[in-house]
Amino acid sequence: MENRIENRVKERLAAAVLVYSRIAVRDPEALDSRIAGELERIRVEYRIAMPPGFSFSRRLYRAFHVDPTRHRPSSEALWRRLRDRGDFPRLFPTVDLTNLLSLKFQIPYGFYDRDKIHGNIAIDSGREGECYLGIGKEELNMEGKIVVRDELGPFGNPSADSLRTAATAATRDALQVMFFHPDDPLKEKLAEETLSLFRKFFSMESSTCFLS
Secondary structure (H helix, E strand, O other), X not given: OOOOEEEOOOOOOEEEEEEEEOOEEXXXXXXXXXXXXXXXXXXXXXXXXXXXXXXXXXXXXXXXXXXOOXXXXXXXXXXXXXXXXXXXXXXXXXXXXHHHHHHHHOXXXXXXXXXXXXXXXXXXXXXXXXXXXXXXXXXXXXXXOEEEEEOOEEEEOOOOOEOOOEOOOOOOOEEEEEEEOXXXXXXXXXXXXXXXXXXXXXXXXXXXXXXX
């Protein structure tokens, strides 16, 4: 990974950063089968009660003075979509698995195209006036919110990522970020499981994971 990554808000947030190089799906049918099986389990297990892991993400948002009922963590938004509409968004393999793991582990993820990132990366709090164009959305205000930024400005957030660094089906070099409350006891375990599952379903030239 050529870009240096710094967590500037360690007292309020812990992050797992995973870097994938030359990533390609091994067996799309096997991945589809795994996704279908996990979705059915989640539908049955959490059809009524909210998954318990979301409490940590809500605490994380409140640490940044962000109301998690107005700006929901992406993991909780995915669960509500599945619960209320029976719908799980399918885009392309790397994002599909990322979204599944966000549901399964109840943690918000970001997934970005490394070729679209400029210079060093920081996990930070949004500054006054900062905003970006979201994926399929209008301009989003990032002031005070959790952001991932590069030399051009913020491009990621645990609720909605930017169009500028969005991964596509053609993305081969990717950056994945898992956003944790610092007190979450499962952060190391979930980061390791994420890396293990990506290595299982995707071939890649290299892959690394570190906590920040």
